[in-house]
Amino acid sequence: MFTIELTLKHTPLPISVQKKTQEDAEATYGKLSEALRTGNPVLFELTCDQQPHKKLTVLISELAAVQMFEKTSTATASGRPPGFFALTSEQ
Numbered sequence: 001m002f003t004i005e006l007t008l009k010h011t012p013l014p015i016s017v018q019k020k021t022q023e024d025a026e027a028t029y030g031k032l033s034e035a036l037r038t039g040n041p042v043l044f045e046l047t048c049d050q051q052p053h054k055k056l057t058v059l060i061s062e063l064a065a066v067q068m069f070e071k072t073s074t075a076t077a078s079g080r081p082p083g084f085f086a087l088t089s090e091q
Contacts, residue, residue, distance in 0.1 A: 001050060004028050006058060007065040015058075018050040018071065029068040035060045 002025035005016040019025040028046065035044055039060060048054035 001071045003069055003071050004032070004046070005067050005069070006032070006063060007067075008058070009062050009064045015056060017046045017048040017054065017056070020049045022070075024049070025068050029066060032063070032066045036063060036066065 002019045002022055003016050004019065004025060005014045007014045017028075019028060032044060035041060042060055043057050044060055044063075045055065045057045
């Protein structure tokens, strides 16, 4: 399962949808990246393969970042969710 995670401006929690195949996830990621570059379409509708009734529509101007990652059992082995960066306090 692949996850497309969206970070919205002025919103601390990300929103996400899951795609079954890497091709579907990469296609969705590509469309979102293109929408960020061009500003078209103004609204972007997403559906989730894991929860078929889950749908969301995002205003592209409020989108701050998009990331795609594969959800595997080892992805969260460290106890931390995947993200853009990690802050550690090692002594």
